[in-house]
Amino acid sequence: xxxxxxxxxxxxxxxxxxxxxxxxxxxxxxxxxxxxxxxxxxxxxxxxxxxxxxxxxxxxxxxxxxxxxxxxxxxxxxxxxxxxxxxxxxxxxxxxxxxxxxxxxxxxxxxxxxxxxxxxxxxxxxxxxxxxxxxxxxxxxxxxxxxxxxxxxxxxxxxxxxxxxxxxxxxxxxxxxxxxxxxxxxxxxxxxxxxxxxxxxxxxxxxxxxxxxxxxxxxxxxxxxxxxxxxxxxxxxxxxxxxxxxxxxxxxxxxxxxxxxxxxxxxxxxxxxxxxxxxxxxxxxxxxxxxxxxxxxxxxxxxxxxxxxxxxxxxxxxxxxxxxxxxxxxxxxxxxxxxxxxxxxxxxxxxxxxxxxxxxxxxxxxxxxxxxxxxxxxxxxxxxxxxxxxxxxxxxxxxxxxxxxxxxxxxxxxxxxxxxxxxxxxxxxxxxxxxxxxxxxxxxxxxxxxxxxxxxxxxxxxxxxxxxxxxxxxxxxxxxxxxxxxxxxxxxxxxxxxxxxxxxxxxxxxxxxxxxxxxxxxxxxxxxxxxxx
Amino acid sequence: xxxxxxxxxxxxxxxxxxxxxxxxxxxxxxxxxxxxxxxxxxxxxxxxxxxxxxxxxxxxxxxxxxxxxxxxxxxxxxxxxxxxxxxxxxxxxxxxxxxxxxxxxxxxxxxxxxxxxxxxxxxxxxxxxxxxxxxxxxxxxxxxxxxxxxxxxxxxxxxxxxxxxxxxxxxxxxxxxxxxxxxxxxxxxxxxxxxxxxxxxxxxxxxxxxxxxxxxxxxxxxxxxxxxxxxxxxxxxxxxxxxxxxxxxxxxxxxxxxxxxxxxxxxxxxxxxxxxxxxxxxxxxxxxxxxxxxxxxxxxxxxxxxxxxxxxxxxxxxxxxxxxxxxxxxxxxxxxxxxxxxxxxxxxxxxxxxxxxxxxxxxxxxxxxxxxxxxxxxxx
Numbered sequence: 001x002x003x004x005x006x007x008x009x010x011x012x013x014x015x016x017x018x019x020x021x022x023x024x025x026x027x028x029x030x031x032x033x034x035x036x037x038x039x040x041x042x043x044x045x046x047x048x049x050x051x052x053x054x055x056x057x058x059x060x061x062x063x064x065x066x067x068x069x070x071x072x073x074x075x076x077x078x079x080x081x082x083x084x085x086x087x088x089x090x091x092x093x094x095x096x097x098x099x100x101x102x103x104x105x106x107x108x109x110x111x112x113x114x115x116x117x118x119x120x121x122x123x124x125x126x127x128x129x130x131x132x133x134x135x136x137x138x139x140x141x142x143x144x145x146x147x148x149x150x151x152x153x154x155x156x157x158x159x160x161x162x163x164x165x166x167x168x169x170x171x172x173x174x175x176x177x178x179x180x181x182x183x184x185x186x187x188x189x190x191x192x193x194x195x196x197x198x199x200x201x202x203x204x205x206x207x208x209x210x211x212x213x214x215x216x217x218x219x220x221x222x223x224x225x226x227x228x229x230x231x232x233x234x235x236x237x238x239x240x241x242x243x244x245x246x247x248x249x250x251x252x253x254x255x256x257x258x259x260x261x262x263x264x265x266x267x268x269x270x271x272x273x274x275x276x277x278x279x280x281x282x283x284x285x286x287x288x289x290x291x292x293x294x295x296x297x298x299x300x301x302x303x304x305x306x307x308x309x310x311x312x313x314x315x316x317x318x319x320x321x322x323x324x325x326x327x328x329x330x331x332x333x334x335x336x337x338x339x340x341x342x343x344x345x346x347x348x349x350x351x352x353x354x355x356x357x358x359x360x361x362x363x364x365x366x367x368x369x370x371x372x373x374x375x376x377x378x379x380x381x382x383x384x385x386x387x388x389x390x391x392x393x394x395x396x397x398x399x400x401x402x403x404x405x406x407x408x409x410x411x412x413x414x415x416x417x418x419x420x421x422x423x424x425x426x427x428x429x430x431x432x433x434x435x436x437x438x439x440x441x442x443x444x445x446x447x448x449x450x451x452x453x454x455x456x457x458x459x460x461x462x463x464x465x466x467x468x469x470x471x472x473x474x475x476x477x478x479x480x481x482x483x484x485x486x487x488x489x490x491x492x493x494x495x496x497x498x499x500x501x502x503x504x505x506x507x508x509x510x511x512x513x514x515x516x517x518x519x520x521x522x523x524x525x526x527x528x529x530x531x532x533x
Numbered sequence: 534x535x536x537x538x539x540x541x542x543x544x545x546x547x548x549x550x551x552x553x554x555x556x557x558x559x560x561x562x563x564x565x566x567x568x569x570x571x572x573x574x575x576x577x578x579x580x581x582x583x584x585x586x587x588x589x590x591x592x593x594x595x596x597x598x599x600x601x602x603x604x605x606x607x608x609x610x611x612x613x614x615x616x617x618x619x620x621x622x623x624x625x626x627x628x629x630x631x632x633x634x635x636x637x638x639x640x641x642x643x644x645x646x647x648x649x650x651x652x653x654x655x656x657x658x659x660x661x662x663x664x665x666x667x668x669x670x671x672x673x674x675x676x677x678x679x680x681x682x683x684x685x686x687x688x689x690x691x692x693x694x695x696x697x698x699x700x701x702x703x704x705x706x707x708x709x710x711x712x713x714x715x716x717x718x719x720x721x722x723x724x725x726x727x728x729x730x731x732x733x734x735x736x737x738x739x740x741x742x743x744x745x746x747x748x749x750x751x752x753x754x755x756x757x758x759x760x761x762x763x764x765x766x767x768x769x770x771x772x773x774x775x776x777x778x779x780x781x782x783x784x785x786x787x788x789x790x791x792x793x794x795x796x797x798x799x800x801x802x803x804x805x806x807x808x809x810x811x812x813x814x815x816x817x818x819x820x821x822x823x824x825x826x827x828x829x830x831x832x833x834x835x836x837x838x839x840x841x842x843x844x845x846x847x848x849x850x851x852x853x854x855x856x857x858x859x860x861x862x863x864x865x866x867x868x869x870x871x872x873x874x875x876x877x878x879x880x881x882x883x884x885x886x887x888x889x890x891x892x893x894x895x896x897x898x899x900x901x902x903x904x905x906x907x908x909x910x911x912x913x
Contacts, residue, residue, distance in 0.1 A: 035807075041622060060672060078666035079589060316754075342631075343600075343621035350805040357799030357808070361791025368786060408807060409729040413736055415795065419788025419819075420743060426783045427747060434776070459695055460746040467739050474550050474680035477673055482732040486739060 002510075005503035012499040016386045019393030028396035033407030033481075034075055034344070036351045041161070041342040042097065044334040046081050051332075058332040059083055073407055073481040075228060083334070086342055088405035097339055106232025106324060107286040108264075111294050112211065112273055113224035141476060216291050223291045225279055225284045229267035230324060234260045239325035241318035248318035250309040252325050254302060261305060271297040289322050315511070337440030354408060358415045365422060373429055379504050380425045387421055387489075387496050387519040400492060409478060410485050417489035420464070424497045428505070430451040442495070446509035450502050457497055464490040535712065548857040551774040551827065552767040553833050558828030562710055569717025572908040578720050581616060586667040587635040588642055590649055592660050594621065594628040598653035603632050607647050608643070609905055615806050633665055669728050677731070688742065696753055699837040704745045707830035711741045715814065716820045737818025740760045745782065745826040751777045752831065764860065766844040768852050770835045772860050774827060785823040792816050 023029075025489055031037065046055060059076060066074045075086040209227045216223065239252035254261040271278035283296040309321065327503070362384070369377040391414065399514035431453050434479050435445030468487030471479055592598060599620060604614035610899055618633040632649070642662055650657040685705055692701035715734055719726060749774040796812035799805050838844055852860055 038620065075668045077668050080663045082663075189661065339624065340629075342624040343622050343623075345618045346805075346807045349803070352798040353803035353805035354795065354808055357794045357797075357803065358791060360798055361794030363791040364794060372783065400909060407729075409732040409811060413732065415791045418791055419740065419784060423743070423747070423780075423784040425576050426780050426787070429782045430777075430783075445668045456747055456750040458846045459750055460743045462695075463688055463691060463742050463746055464739050467735075467742070470684040470687060471680050471735070473679075474683060475673070475676045477669065478728040478732055479673070479677050479680070479735065482735055486736070502710035 002507070005148050005506050008499050009503040009507070012386060012496070016389040016393070019397075020389040023393050023396040023448070027398075027402045030392070030395045031399040031403075031405050032344075032351070033073055033405040033410065034086050034088040034342070035346045035408050036344050036406070036411075037088065038341065038343040038345075039086060039405075042085045042087065043338045043340070044083040044085070046083075047333045047335050054332050055081065055083075058334075061326070072406060073410075073478050075477075088403075088407075094339075097337060107228045108232070108234070108267060109225040109228050109284045109286055111223050111225055111280045111282035111284045111291075112278070114280060114282065114294065115222050115224075125431050135378045181360040214286060214289060214291050221294075223284055223293070223294060225286065225291070228286075229270070229277075229283075230263045234264040235325055239322040241315070241322040243312075244308070247310065248313040248315050249311075250318050250322045250325065252307050252309075252322070254305050254307060256305070259460075261302070264307070265301050268302060269300045272300040285321075285324070288368060292324055293321055333454065350408065351411075354411055358411070361415065362418060365418060367484070369422070369425075376429060376505075379501065379508070380422065382504065383425065383496055383500055384418070384421065386500050387492050390492050390496070391489065394492075404484075407478065407481060410481055413482055413485045417485070417493075420489065421493050421496070423460075424453075424457045424493055425501065427456050428497075428501065432505075442509045450505065454497065454502075458494070461490050461494050488520075538736075547775050547778055548771075548853065548855075548861075549775060549778070550771060550834060550851060550853055550857075552770045553851050553853075553862060555828070555832035555835070558824075558832060560827075562714075562829060565717060566713050567711070569713050569720065572720040576720060576723070579723050579725050581725045581862060582618065582633060582635045582665075582667070583669045583728050584667050585635055585725065586665050587633060588637055588662065589633040589665045590646060590660055590662050591622070592630045592632065592649045592653050593655050594630045595653050595655070598630065598649075600630060603630050603649070604650060606645070606652055607632065607634065610645055610648060612637070612641075612645075652769070664700050692746070696749055700749050700753075700834055702838065703830045703834040704749070704831055707825040708738055708742055709743055710825050710829050711738060711818065711821045714825075715818050718817045719814070724813060725810055726811055729807075730814045733811050733814035734818065737815060740819060741822030741825055744784070744822055745830045747780065747784075748773065748777055748826050748831055749834070752834065757856060759860075766838040766841075768833050768857070768860060770831050771851065771857060774831060775857070775861060778827075781823060781827060783820065789819050792819060797880065809842055 024307055033039075046058075054077070059078060062083060062085060063074075063076050066076065066087070073088060077084045077086070211224060211226055213222055213224050215221070234254055236253045236255055239250060241250050243249070244251075254264050267278075267283065271283050275280045278297075281296050282294045283297055284291045286292070293309065293311070295311060307500050313321070323524075337528065366377070366381060366384075369380050373380070395404060395406065427450060431449040432442065432445055435449055436442055465487060468483045468490060471483035472487065590734070592603070603619050604617065607617055612634055616635065618631075620631045620633075622629045622631050630653075637645075637757075646660050646662055647657055650660045685708075689698075689701040689705055692698075692704055712734065715737065718724075720764045724730075734767040752769060755769050755773045755776075756766075759772075792812055792815045795808050796816060800809040800812055
């Protein structure tokens with residue numbers, strides 16, 4: 001028993017100090033929110049005419065997207081018709097742009113030909129096709145582009161689309177999914193606009209409705225795509241990356257009706273049958289003049305309303321594609337976003353004042369506890385240190401990995417959580433005091449006292465956790481940030497109570513020192529001494 | 534040596550009749566609730582720019598024009614810079630100052646545009662003005678309210694499952710009470726409501742609920758303890774309240790000290806105004822939270838429970854003074870003889886709270902009928 005307690009104590013101390021040390025060594029530190037440190041401000045200007053109501057929807061979608069990047073508290077403002085997204089703690093402007101994502105419209109265009117950028121530009125009149133070894137085919141485009149397609153789908157490369165089925169898909173299907181059948185002959189009229197196939201191809205408004213050659217996302221492949229068959233609006237705003245049969249896929253549902261599923265199915269049927277419109281059976285997902293994915297269509301009609309895109313995606317690629325599809329559902333088109341750095345909205349002195357007065361507040365609490373619980377207050381000191389180190393480590397780590405940012409209200413929330421943390425000790429110690437007073441020794445009452453206090457602490461903390469989870473899932477912005485810190489400090493409280501407070505008090509209660517004389521400021525009642533002789 | 538009341542409090546030997554005095558708390562809360570409703574109806578809440586939106590100027594920064602100067606210009610034109618958001622926007626070498634305030638009349642917007650341009654030493658055309666939406670839009674409020682309703686529902690279910698549904702009802706009413714009082718204070722004093730304030734309200738909601746749960750846990754424990762003896766539910770509550778009184782006080786002090794430090798030191802002495810709104814909300818909330826779990830949640834629970842057949846027989850009967858001490862210590866109700874003794878004792882020493890510590894100790898030792906089992910020798 002004693003050994004187990006000792007191990008638990010050592011374990012939690014190692015985790016707390018180890019985590020602190022590791023974060024310190026890695027140079028992680030909590031990053032601060034918009035109000036305290038500023039960040040990057042991304043401006044999005046709507047293009048063309050649009051419905052004001054649609055702009056509201058767009059703002060909502062952008063907010064959802066930005067919220068999904070982590071636990072920071074971004075700020076989204078409409079200034080006139082412009083949408084401004086402020087991201088906390090992002091120093092790198094390029095990173096901010098990537099977070100907010102591309103602003104363009106997602107277009108779905110049938111792929112007529114696919115090739116690599118290694119170009120030799122002669123303009124032949126006919127197309128020749130050479131069949132390559134298993135799964136790899138070499139094709140010559142009418143423009144004279146020699147293409148090699150590899151069976152492995154790369155980012156911006158091919159993948160496959162099929163109906164998302166709830167039933168298990170045989171593993172063999174997956175393998176064939178990524179194989180691309182390259183068309184034997186290209187029947188399309190040579191596009192007139194192609195003058196050279198490079199990354200610098202820019203698309204204009206007119207390009208939407210005619211054949212054009214577009215680069216892949218990585219610039220590795222080029223695609224000859226037909227007129228736009230549909231836009232990203234055929235999808236609902238719910239694209240997400242998930243794991244199916246051990247590989248990452250992107251799942252999205254189709255909007256009902258003529259604007260959604262009907263349009264998509266018409267395109268899918270054309271591609272599945274490999275008609276002249278879409279001889280390659282591939283459907284290109286185009287964003288900002290780049291093909292971000294060109295999956296092969298596996299079903300003529302997507303009756304289930306769900307589309308699943310498979311391919312050998314990495315987790316990052318799948319998530320990125322899901323984000324693009326989500327953004328493609330934004331009903332307003334925005335110009336290329338501009339980025340600025342934005343300074344803190346509160347002065348530096350606010351943070352300093354908060355920290356200094358917070359620390360003094362903690363000091364006052366400790367003095368109060370020392371006055372009230374005497375020696376046992378040292379246990380609380382240790383506990384607060386352990387909680388503090390744990391919180392600091394977790395916040396630093398999440399700042400680095402998930403873009404968490406501490407706002408002024410978050411900081412103050414943590415200061416208030418000291419009250420809750422201290423309460424766990426108070427509940428426990430008051431229980432011990434009661435027992436000692438009615439004649440038990442500290443040693444006898446410690447275990448019993450902890451069990452009963454633990455019940456109380458767990459009940460109260462469960463309620464806090466319920467609150468934190470509900471608010472986290474259902475809200476956005478600063479309320480979400482609050483929920484995060486509430487949940488974090490409550491969990492820390494539970495962990496510290498069980499792994500630190502319990503062993504410390506139980507071990508201390510066995511020492512001679514704490515069983516002689518007055519404990520916790522009370523003395524045992526006289527008749528108790530009889531039982532103890 | 535501490536003496537008198539403090540000492541008794543410290544030892545957890547108080548015998549305050551919380552339940553008998555429940556009406557004082559109810560009337561006080563009712564009064565505050567009425568004041569809140571009247572104040573909300575007449576002057577409403579002072580919502581900040583994050584809720585209402587407003588107007589923003591963007592001015593090129595220069596040597597003569599920085600954040601401080603922008604705030605000075607605002608103050609000089611009769612707009613409190615305290616509620617304004619002033620930020621620096623940097624893009625490459627281009628620095629601009631963004632000044633955002635609540636809605637202003639058109640003349641004022643133009644006047645300020647000229648004033649900013651003059652101060653920055655640039656042409657008026659270089660200062661842009663735009664209407665700004667709220668960062669905290671209607672959809673955020675709606676989501677937050679929906680989340681709150683779900684939260685209330687889930688918490689009620691949990692309390693009903695872990696304790697009982699009457700406790701859930703009492704806890705929720707106490708929470709609503711806390712929100713009402715906090716909102717009332719904000720409306721009455723005309724303090725600005727910012728997103729930070731909303732977060733503060735949520736914090737105290739959680740804290741108040743936490744406090745109530747701890748008290749209810751004790752009540753439930755005592756209810757089990759007194760199962761065999763004939764006591765009224767009011768007694769159970771009184772005993773529990775006196776037992777957790779010290780905890781409630783300690784916890785509240787531990788939570789309020791840092792907040793007071795934020796308010797007094799951070800906001801008043803060190804001048805960080807932004808902390809003030811937050812700290813005031815927290816302070817008000819913590820005080821109401823501590824108050825409501827003692828004076829609202831528990832007495833309400835008592836009133837709900839006293840209607841039950843199990844307790845209705847003893848309804849209205851409260852063990853006071855030494856009898857309560859006896860209950861606290863032994864968990865057994867006094868017999869007829871003890872009750873007679875009690876009335877005698879009460880006559881001798883009417884104000885029970887003034888009874889000396891020694892006498893109480895004696896009472897405690899004589900009523901302790903079952904001393905703890907002696908420790909066995911030779912075993913750990």
